[in-house]
Amino acid sequence: METDTDFTISHTLIHWYHSNKRELPWRDTADPYIIWISEVILQQTRVDQGMGYFLRFTERFPDLSTLAEAEEDETLKYWQGLGYYSRARNMLAAARTIADSFGGVFPSRYEDILSLKGVGEYTAAAIASFAWNQPYPVVDGNVYRVLARLFAIDTPVNSFKGKKTFARIAALLMNPEKAGLHNQAMMEFGALQCVPRNPDCTPCPLSHQCMAYASGSVASFPVKPKKTSVRNRYFHYLHIVHEGDTWINRRSGNDIWKGLYEFPLLETEEAVDFAGLQKTEEFRRLLKDTGIRSVSIELQNVKHILSHQALYATFYKIEIEKGNEALESFVRIPCGSIGEYAVPRLVDIYLEKSGRKVAR
Ligand code: SF4
Structure with missing residues (x-):
């Protein structure tokens, strides 16, 4: 593609944006x-x-310094239900970096923004262009779709070649003097006009330039990336109860939901019933000498989909006569206070269904 020297596409997009944009609380702020x-x-x-x-x-x-001083548990609580919790943890880490290394002032240099934890090229470009009108094109899913259709690009967007191609074209289209507006317009156009399924192309202001529309092949673009395989995981949560208390654990390591709380969890390679679970070494260790009084299945085989993972979870409520050494490695809390902790959506579903959820 040649440089769009008159920025006609950018001009059309911005014009469209002024008439069609949604009023959102994060718009029109620098x-x-x-x-x-x-x-x-x-x-x-x-x-x-x-x-x-x-x-x-x-x-x-409301501002950087308030976030930088916050506790991780509290930020996760405000994030609860949104998923991808590393976003909240990274944001907190980045806010602290800005407080410590940038004098508490949000950096304006693209490279500095990009150096913040959790900030990738897309977010850095959005911040640099929306806040300071710097000419960095944003290329998100909406933009990929618009560009793929406009120029009938058949390279999958998640391939190395695809990323380079789309980034180059996005840069060529951008009017550097209106970088922020151009980016917002392009993203909004993808979200509202050039939608994933059956876009209404007839009134589209770019239909005369759109190669996919001209060739009647809009539905073929963007070319879908190859599907990644999904891993099945089998979770068994033990809601252990003794004298009105229960035990929870704060997740750590590099797995999902780091920093969130959950009941003691046993994971198996395959689906197993309670008889099978009882035979596992971990179950025996966890409940050893506790004098199990009763076991009930509260939720069974709930399917919970994450990116690249399908979780199948069963929640057991187990009443015991006394605690043991293994349970001491968990946090013992009154059953009624579980709602004060940030928990994964899956545990939240259980708490909601069992009426144990406490309002935020
Ligand atoms: S003509 Fe249709 S496919 Fe092409 S940019 Fe417009 S809405 Fe998208």
């Missing part, structure tokens, strides 16, 4: 902190789903 929070929330999250989280989060943490 505050890099607010832009950053909104962009992180909107990664992997729809606007209608993320809106409440954005409002609650920015009400509690």
